[in-house]
Amino acid sequence: MPKCTIDGKEVEFKPGENLITVAKRAGVEIPVFCYHPGLTVVAQCRMCYVEVEKMPKLQTACSTMAAEGMVVKTQSDPVVKGRAGTMEFLLLNHPLDCPICDKAGECDLQDNSYGHGSAYMRHSEERRTYVDVDMGPVIEKNMNRCIHCTRCIRFGEEVAGIHEMVAIKRGNNIDITTIDGNPLQTEYAGNYADICPTGSLTLRDFRFRKRAWMLKKTATVCEGCSKGCNMEIQHEGNVIYRCVPRENLEINKYWMCDEGRFNYHYTQDPTRILNPRSGNASISWATAIQELKSATEGKKVTFLVGSDLTQEELTTVQEYVKAYQKDSSVYHFGTEGVAEIADDGQADQILKMKSKTSNLFGAEKLGIKNVSSMKSTSDVVVVIRGGRADLESALKQVQGKKIIGMGVFLEKDAAPFSMILPGLAFTEKDGTVFNHSGIEQKIKRAIVPKNTVKTVSEVLMLVANQKTKEAVV
């Protein structure tokens, strides 16, 4: 492989890689604002200056491709002065309202200012101000904080496939806004907040709820569809505050859809059923286990498992049925109209898949058939779901039967069930899921579940092992 030298270190590179990427490999971080690996290079912010030997001017590392024998300095005096100059220019009109800005703590402008700017200001003129437009329910705009990096414009055009953000006017009066001031239309709007290097575009859902540096981060996988976008659950004090995408170049690159991003809300819904109940009455777990045992033991039972369950949970159910419910059958359910992987496919041109559950591939891999292929049903039906599998399409096939629910249900889902045994949501458990193309990924526990809910395996183990009339839980 060809080599170049960065700050005295020799680094190998692939032809076509820019200096930011190559420097990163050498352990040298070059500050950027407008550059984003998932977007085209525009070299507008002028922050990533480097000195390249034999070139008269400072070069922008984002737009300079590494070349054999190239000698690059990232810390020389002209570079330091150039970056300080850019930092000063960027802060001339920035309100410096970090104490009340949600981006503080994870703000590129703040970080680079500490790293490369000056603590003093030489500018004493009035700052430029803007009137903001309403960007719709997802994004809150604060144009005064904008540094005109145009990442949002490029994201819309290049990733979300919608030209909705534009630059209008020019020079000092340039305004980054939506066309005609319309609200955002894309279903990927949350990414605007992720890529904004300042607090100009923030998430309405997250605003003023938590300081960024207090959040703990758990790397997991989105359960919103069969794409399996990698994401991070950010939480504190056992409460989830937001989910953000995590880079995975094979699956979701740097992005995720709003549906997946805000999907976690149901797990914290006040109407989520967190205690075992029979009909409308709360019951103890001992009673619940007992009732489940007496309803199923020695009988023919139909188990409907959501394709939103993890591979571990599905296997547990399958093995339980094999060992204790010999004549019973297991079917999976998840999305109306998507019975198997062959029915799945892209729901849009970007990330979303038709299957609205995370582990359809896994269920199929275990040989479980879809509920739509079920010929007859037994009198007792046990529905086990993670929280996202579509109940309606499953329940219409078992109308009039005694239906017992296990897993995550909200109050609005409760009516058809004679009994509900609350379980763990995807944010509360570890496990394995297979995405639409069979890539195996792990989901991780971010939140400690309430002690009134039980895992699928615990419930089935208690039922199987219960010898006396009084269940021991």
Next chain:
Amino acid sequence: MSQTTLFEQHFWKESNRTLEYYLQSMNGYQAAQKVLKEMSPDQVIDEVKKGNIRGRGGAGFPMGMKWSFIPKASEKPKYLVCNADESEPGTCKDRQIIRYTPHLLIEGLIIGSFAIGCKHAYVYIRGEYVREAKLLNAAIDEAYAKGYLGKNIFGSGFDLEITVHRGAGAYICGEETGLLNSLEGKRGEPRVKPPFPAVSGAFGCPTAVNNVESIANVPHLIRMGGDAFAQLGKVDKSGGTRLISLSGHVKKPGVYEIQAGSMTLRQIIDHLGGGVINDKKLKAVIPGGSSSPILSADEIDVVYDVEPLMKVGTMMGSAAIMVIHEDTDLVKLLMRITKFYEHESCGQCTPCREGCHWMESILHKIIHHEAKPSDLDLLVDVAQNIGGKTLCALGDAAAGPVISFVKKFRPEFEAYIKGQKIYA
């Protein structure tokens, strides 16, 4: 010294712009005919290279070289784009060409298009040139009617369409990549280079962007032969003649033509311009459009061409000379120039967007006697943080005058800061 001129004798008479005049008095379309029938594209490019013709738009890049960068093997269509967005303050030479010798430009476009393999040439004309756009379109219609444009020109099998595209009045669209964006219907913002237009220009295809005067010189060059054309130039690496837009405090402002490098700046002002107006003392000269660093009165004994001017720290630019006499308030002049660049900055890159406005604010304070003594150094420092650091040359254009004005005429700025009045 008597000057050989190629353009000047045809200017100032409206009847000269007709096709009839062009055919009868200017050997019209003979060069194109010769090229299409007898020469290969490479021969044309070689001839242009021999002619040592430097780009007349501002950068002074050798034209033959530019054409030779267009990849011949490329499958994509190639484009020749004529930059008629003549917007550098002080420049008005391209306007003369379009007004009085539009067919020269059209013939140049035919030859240039043949040389680089272009089937559709564009003329991007500045929005303010309403009349000129009409005249040019009328001339193009004449050429189409005669079969000089369109299909199978001169029976050679070569086809060419020319489209005139009017700009909307932005200085930045004179920058070649800004121009291409505007031509494509996008926001008029310069692009990152590389890739250069020769590789990926208009509509992502190989493109040569040339100034009006550069292209209009090509028929002359072909008629005379590259060597004879090069001989017109009196300095190395600069052939042909130069059109100079002389303005400011001279007795006879106007567009003049000289053989490249045949006169010094002082000779141009004294002999062509007739000296400083009202016989006042000369104070300074802006030698190449408002973006070129200023020269003080004692620096003007320099040969007026690209390289000699570069050696004294300024540039020839678009060859627009602005003469400034002793009673001129240079602080206010600088303010006016800076205001122009602040207004015309496209706003995409940081130093230019923020810095030009800041420089204007500081100058505003100086003029209103509100500045601190340290503000002068701040002004220069800001200019240095812009110059050489921006995406396109507009940043340099804005910073150059500020740095040179303050360096050469510092006492005038200090007087303002102290609250003294030099000029009434």
